[in-house]
Amino acid sequence: MxxxxxxxxxxxxxxxxxxxxxxxxxxxxxxxxxxxxxxxxxxxxxxxxxxTQAELLLFSMELVSERVKERIHAHLHQPKADPLTAIKDVIGEMLPLDDERRVETEVWFVFSAKALVDLRLRQLNEQVYTEMSNAFKRVIQFLQQVGLVRADLQAEREAKRLHALVDGLALHHLMHPEKLTKQAIIDILQHHLRTLQT
Missing domain, CATH: 1.10.10.60 (Homeodomain-like)
Incomplete structure (x- = not known):
């Protein structure tokens, strides 16, 4: 058979x-x-x-994006009593907090560098960047809806700041894991979310 x-x-x-x-x-x-x-x-x-190698790289890059989106989707469909914990879990899926996410993050940064000179990868990189940007906007909007941020918060600016923070934490941890530990990433993220409340 x-x-x-x-x-x-x-x-x-x-x-x-x-x-x-x-x-x-x-x-x-x-x-x-x-x-x-x-x-x-x-x-x-x-x-x-x-x-072609380009098709393989494109599929590999798309797979990283799809895996992250699937895990975020799973979190969004698991009711949690504490909205802030739910948000931290969602954002955590974009950070290298375990071996699987570390590999995905490393690969994504390598692909992003390659996207500077490869038009096909650049188009996908732009698409994923837009999706990520929109995800951070939805995070801030959600925090506003549940009353977990101050009333005068500028949502657009804070979404961009959170996006930049997450990218920076991921990159710094990959480059200097002994200086920016996984626990330090979590602490910094929690501190940042608290600053949105006061």
Whole structure:
């Protein structure tokens, strides 16, 4: 009986192998040959799923974005008694607070650098940036709706400030994990959210 292959799952496994190669060796060394070896496939088999390296990188980048969005969606559909805890959980999905999120964050920053010179990646990068920006706007609007921020808060400015803070925390932790620990990230985020209340 012929083996049944789940093609979508295979593509995801290849993308995850690409992440591993990128994190270990850098984007410039993420060759099709290395990714094929990491995923346990021949180069020909990999090219069946991704005819070009650009298509593989684009899919890999989209997968990072989709995983983060899925986890955020899950939090939003789990009722929590404390709205502030719910918001911290949502924002936490965008920060490298465990091994999975650390790999995703590393890959995302590498892709973002590559997007400066690759138009296809830049378009996706812009799309995800807009989605993230809108997510932070919704966070601030939610905090306003439940009365957890001061009345004179400028929502647009605070959404941008929160977005910049989260990006900065993620980057600083990746570059200097011993100086900006995971607990420090959580403490800084909690402190920032408290400043919106007074």
């Amino acid at each position: 012929p083996k049944i292959v789940d093609h979508e799952l295979r593509k995801i496994r290849i993308a995850e192998a690409a992440w591993k190669v990128i994190v270990q060796s850098g984007m410039e060394h993420a060759t099709v040959r290395k990714i094929a070896k990491e995923s346990g496939l021949s180069v020909g088999s990999l090219r069946y799923y991704f005819p």
